[in-house]
Amino acid sequence: MLTDNNKIFHRKKILTIFLVCTGIFLALLGRLVYLCVWESEHYSAMATQLHERERSIKAARGRILDRNGIVLADNRTVCTISVIHNQVEDPEKVIEVLSRELELSEDYVRGRVEKYSAMERVKSNVDKELGDRIREYDLAGVKVDEDYKRYYPYDDLASKVLGFTGGDNQGIIGLEVVYDEYLQGEPGEILTMTDARGIEVEAAGERRVEPVSGLDLHISLDRNIQSYAAQLARQAMATKEADSVSILVMNPQNGEIYACVNVPEFDLNNPFELPEGTPENISEEESRNILNGIWRNGCINDTYEPGSTFKIITAAAGLEAGVVTTESDFSCPGFIVVDDRTIHCHKRAGHGSQNFTQTMMNSCNPALISVGLRLGIDNYYSYFEKFGLKKMTGVDLPGEAGTIMHRKEDMGNVELATVAFGQSFQITPIQLLTTVSSVINGGRRITPHFGIQTTDARGNVVERFEYPVATEIVSGETSATMRGILEMVVQEGSGSNGKVEGFRIGGKTATSQTLPRGSGRYIASFIGFAPADDPQVIAIAIVNNPQGVYYGSQVAAPIVRQLYENILPYLGIE
Amino acid sequence: MRAQVRHRRKRKEQSEYFFDYSLLFVVLFLLGFGLVMIYSASSYEAFQSYGETTYYMKRQLIAIVIGMVMMIVVANIPYHFWERFALLGYLISMALVPVVLTPLGVESHGARRWIKIPGIGLNLQPAEVAKLCLILFLAVMVCKIGKNVRTMKGFILMVVLPIPVVLEIYLITRNLSSAIIIMGISVLMVFVASPDYKKFIVMGALVVAAAALVVFLAVSSTQNAAEGEEVNFRFGRITAWLDPESDAAGTGFQTLQGLYAIGSGGVWGKGLGQSMQKLNYLPEAQNDMIFSIICEELGLFGAIAVIIMFVMLLWRMMVIANNAPDLFGAMLVVGVMGHIAIQAILNIAVVTNSIPNTGISLPFISYGGSSVMFLLIEIGLVLSVARRIQLKEL
Numbered sequence A: 001m002l003t004d005n006n007k008i009f010h011r012k013k014i015l016t017i018f019l020v021c022t023g024i025f026l027a028l029l030g031r032l033v034y035l036c037v038w039e040s041e042h043y044s045a046m047a048t049q050l051h052e053r054e055r056s057i058k059a060a061r062g063r064i065l066d067r068n069g070i071v072l073a074d075n076r077t078v079c080t081i082s083v084i085h086n087q088v089e090d091p092e093k094v095i096e097v098l099s100r101e102l103e104l105s106e107d108y109v110r111g112r113v114e115k116y117s118a119m120e121r122v123k124s125n126v127d128k129e130l131g132d133r134i135r136e137y138d139l140a141g142v143k144v145d146e147d148y149k150r151y152y153p154y155d156d157l158a159s160k161v162l163g164f165t166g167g168d169n170q171g172i173i174g175l176e177v178v179y180d181e182y183l184q185g186e187p188g189e190i191l192t193m194t195d196a197r198g199i200e201v202e203a204a205g206e207r208r209v210e211p212v213s214g215l216d217l218h219i220s221l222d223r224n225i226q227s228y229a230a231q232l233a234r235q236a237m238a239t240k241e242a243d244s245v246s247i248l249v250m251n252p253q254n255g256e257i258y259a260c261v262n263v264p265e266f267d268l269n270n271p272f273e274l275p276e277g278t279p280e281n282i283s284e285e286e287s288r289n290i291l292n293g294i295w296r297n298g299c300i301n302d303t304y305e306p307g308s309t310f311k312i313i314t315a316a317a318g319l320e321a322g323v324v325t326t327e328s329d330f331s332c333p334g335f336i337v338v339d340d341r342t343i344h345c346h347k348r349a350g351h352g353s354q355n356f357t358q359t360m361m362n363s364c365n366p367a368l369i370s371v372g373l374r375l376g377i378d379n380y381y382s383y384f385e386k387f388g389l390k391k392m393t394g395v396d397l398p399g400e401a402g403t404i405m406h407r408k409e410d411m412g413n414v415e416l417a418t419v420a421f422g423q424s425f426q427i428t429p430i431q432l433l434t435t436v437s438s439v440i441n442g443g444r445r446i447t448p449h450f451g452i453q454t455t456d457a458r459g460n461v462v463e464r465f466e467y468p469v470a471t472e473i474v475s476g477e478t479s480a481t482m483r484g485i486l487e488m489v490v491q492e493g494s495g496s497n498g499k500v501e502g503f504r505i506g507g508k509t510a511t512s513q514t515l516p517r518g519s520g521r522y523i524a525s526f527i528g529f530a531p532a533d534d535p536q537v538i539a540i541a542i543v544n545n546p547q548g549v550y551y552g553s554q555v556a557a558p559i560v561r562q563l564y565e566n567i568l569p570y571l572g573i574e
Numbered sequence B: 001m002r003a004q005v006r007h008r009r010k011r012k013e014q015s016e017y018f019f020d021y022s023l024l025f026v027v028l029f030l031l032g033f034g035l036v037m038i039y040s041a042s043s044y045e046a047f048q049s050y051g052e053t054t055y056y057m058k059r060q061l062i063a064i065v066i067g068m069v070m071m072i073v074v075a076n077i078p079y080h081f082w083e084r085f086a087l088l089g090y091l092i093s094m095a096l097v098p099v100v101l102t103p104l105g106v107e108s109h110g111a112r113r114w115i116k117i118p119g120i121g122l123n124l125q126p127a128e129v130a131k132l133c134l135i136l137f138l139a140v141m142v143c144k145i146g147k148n149v150r151t152m153k154g155f156i157l158m159v160v161l162p163i164p165v166v167l168e169i170y171l172i173t174r175n176l177s178s179a180i181i182i183m184g185i186s187v188l189m190v191f192v193a194s195p196d197y198k199k200f201i202v203m204g205a206l207v208v209a210a211a212a213l214v215v216f217l218a219v220s221s222t223q224n225a226a227e228g229e230e231v232n233f234r235f236g237r238i239t240a241w242l243d244p245e246s247d248a249a250g251t252g253f254q255t256l257q258g259l260y261a262i263g264s265g266g267v268w269g270k271g272l273g274q275s276m277q278k279l280n281y282l283p284e285a286q287n288d289m290i291f292s293i294i295c296e297e298l299g300l301f302g303a304i305a306v307i308i309m310f311v312m313l314l315w316r317m318m319v320i321a322n323n324a325p326d327l328f329g330a331m332l333v334v335g336v337m338g339h340i341a342i343q344a345i346l347n348i349a350v351v352t353n354s355i356p357n358t359g360i361s362l363p364f365i366s367y368g369g370s371s372v373m374f375l376l377i378e379i380g381l382v383l384s385v386a387r388r389i390q391l392k393e394l
Helices: A004-038 A040-051 A091-101 A106-114 A128-137 A180-184 A223-239 A284-295 A307-321 A356-362 A365-386 A413-420 A429-440 A476-492 A557-571 B002-014 B021-050 B055-076 B079-101 B126-150 B152-160 B163-172 B176-193 B198-224 B233-242 B253-265 B290-322 B327-351 B369-387
Strands: A052-057 A071-083 A120-127 A142-151 A188-193 A206-209 A216-219 A244-250 A257-263 A329-332 A335-338 A341-344 A352-355 A451-455 A461-464 A506-513 A522-530 A537-544 B105-108 B111-116
Touching: A004 A040, A004 B176, A004 B253, A004 B290, A004 B327, A040 A052, A040 B253, A052 A142, A071 A091, A071 A128, A091 A106, A091 A128, A091 A142, A106 A120, A120 A128, A128 A142, A223 A244, A223 A257, A223 A537, A223 A557, A244 A429, A244 A557, A307 A356, A307 A365, A307 A413, A307 A429, A307 A476, A307 A506, A307 A522, A329 A356, A329 A365, A335 A365, A335 A413, A341 A365, A341 A413, A352 A356, A356 A365, A356 A476, A365 A413, A429 A476, A429 A522, A429 A537, A476 A506, A506 A557, A522 A557, A537 A557, B021 B055, B021 B290, B021 B369, B055 B369, B079 B105, B079 B111, B079 B126, B079 B163, B079 B327, B079 B369, B111 B126, B126 B152, B126 B163, B126 B176, B126 B327, B126 B369, B152 B176, B163 B176, B176 B198, B176 B327, B198 B233, B253 B290, B290 B327, B290 B369, B327 B369
Parallel strands: none
Antiparallel strands: A052 A188, A071 A120, A071 A142, A188 A206, A216 A451, A244 A257, A244 A537, A329 A352, A335 A341, A451 A461, A506 A522, A522 A537, B105 B111
16 A cells, blocks of 8 residues: 555656646647637648649640631630549550541650650640540540640642731731730639549549630731732742742731732641652751742741832932932933942943933833932931831731841942842841832821730720830822822833722732842832822732743733722722 | 355356456447447548448448457467567567568558558558567567666666667658657667666656757747748648648648638537538548547537546556556556557647647557557557456456
């Protein structure tokens, strides 16, 4: 038996143990309160991140519509095939079926199936029919998700303008790139709870974040004008055995581009297809170079020597500076001596005596060189800059090429003389068209563009695009004079092939020899606008390396004429 | 006078002795609660591994039934009966530990800590046997030494006695946690037996200092270790303890998964059966880490309820120990009390990442057959002591 004395200290000690233990339990409770209350959010978030698997839902990409609401770029339902490693029950069967149906190498599919990850994409952009067929195999661990693929109903129509998208719904070239942020939308997510092996927990349900569809883009392009222009360009390319033909049609008053044709075009639904006759065993880099060449938009990405069409700018500068009037007299002996160089006129015999309007009608080189020389290097250069020729036009397509021009310090009279009639420097067709537009529209330099507005799924306008306009490029008077001169060029001068019955057309032809000189390669071009007194439409046709007759008046002017014969009534221009 | 007689008779009819129903109730509650939680925590994994959701729960239930039978038997045998087996038990537990190295030993979870009992499908952990045997042995020794425990010699003898078994368990089965628990039980028993406080305060201070030194060494060695160099596994556990997120995929994995469970349970919990962490995320969900699943499903309040039950259990045992008819009985109860207290505290401390991770199960609740059977035998001993308390002494 315990003695009473002993009992007391034993009891005290046992009580001590009990109290110390209770104290420790209280401390642990404090720790639990800290974890469950203060740190709860932190650990909950981390746990949720651990438990949730997300599958993204592609957003429907916005459509691209022409000025009349015709859909030029649309979406089609396609399927994405994925495998979920942990759910695959019969890997060999999965590999066999997927490689056979999807026409993929067995090694590739095996790599995907055997890779230890939550979810592995095997192939995207699979036709809906094929996706449905794979779904019918009912293979455990194979997931068929539907999403959207870009679809271009008119195949190669305006291919270099519209551009196309990649597998992840991102624009690769053209308007698809420039307006990507509007078109793309926001992908949604399906969040499912899974166990540590990635198996979905049915009871836990799923959280969906709905995707936000991209906005529709309305552009100034007119499908009818575009397709007719493309037809003309293809025709010209075939008959003239040309390397390429470009046609740009624009509203000179506001810069809306109605058509932008660069034949040969490519099929937007198969943008990676190499042209026929390409050797099969070319390297990745070579094929990429070929594709980049195919995708180039000549009107915007490439520069050329404009030739005589540039005389419009020289004439406008001369009139604006007051160094010539329409009545000024010029005499052309067939050549002109500038410093120590003799520059010939295209008419070796000379045009004889002519007034300024007649020099433009004749496209007389010596006369325009004289205008340039009268302006002088400083003046001419400042007009060149004032017209905006050294800046880009700001067109809403990627990769616009800049102007290649002499530096002012390097310019002598010879350089000035050649620039005056459109040689020894390079600009893009869009630059030329824009500058001529500002000369004939009363002196406003407009920004050429395609994008007009974006609308949401219900057709409400979300954003209207505004483009900068620079005014006072030339005076209204000069502009009116230039319209008159250019109308005369078409009516009675070198541009007579651009005449359209019943319409007042203004224009200018050009035949420029490409570098190196003497290669026999020419670029034939024609700029025409209508009506001549109040231009509503301006077009340029450029035929690159035509065979046989190569004059702009013979090759390019008829293209614009045929175009106008159709589209002027269509546009309601009288 | 007559009334007094009647009163006495009535008392006699009831029982002359005490039976601690509260203790029994708390134990039964913990066991039942444990079964529910084991089912909740393990059913998903059990179905994946064995094709039946009740695999772990059934096995635990069988162990509990066997344990309850043994508890009732032990509770009905006067506890002095066991006195004669004290030395034998001590020797048996010493002999049993090395058996894990023989072909009878069973390896599980990367450690060889179990012995297969031929015939029955159950595995026995020698450390569990050692805990029970040492409680008995030390209780007997305390009574034998008597007042000599107050001398330095007696004190040292008492502290040294459990050391061979502790070393065996640590060195042979590499089971640090069981070694710590046995040492802790022994120290607590000596603490109660000896009227002295100073020695124990010094001992406690030394332990704290040693722990601090180990932590310091661990931190500096990890910092100095060159890239790719293996860091000692116990040191790795210490650095993972200080910042489990630093090695979330490695040593800190289990701890961090446990914290996710506790943290995401919040104050009210996700509801019984709603744990996400038990879906293969948290290793040993039904075992050492069951407390974190309790926190996840039942929240802070579930955790408080469990802690209150353990405090009640300790309180009942304190009452029994304080009223034990003799020193031997009191020491037995103190040993059991120490065992349950240390294990519950260490388990909750590990789960809440208050101390470095080491495998300790939560008494009565964690899955583990031999553990729950031996705990029930110990409760049987306590009940047996309680039955010897004469009510008039209360």
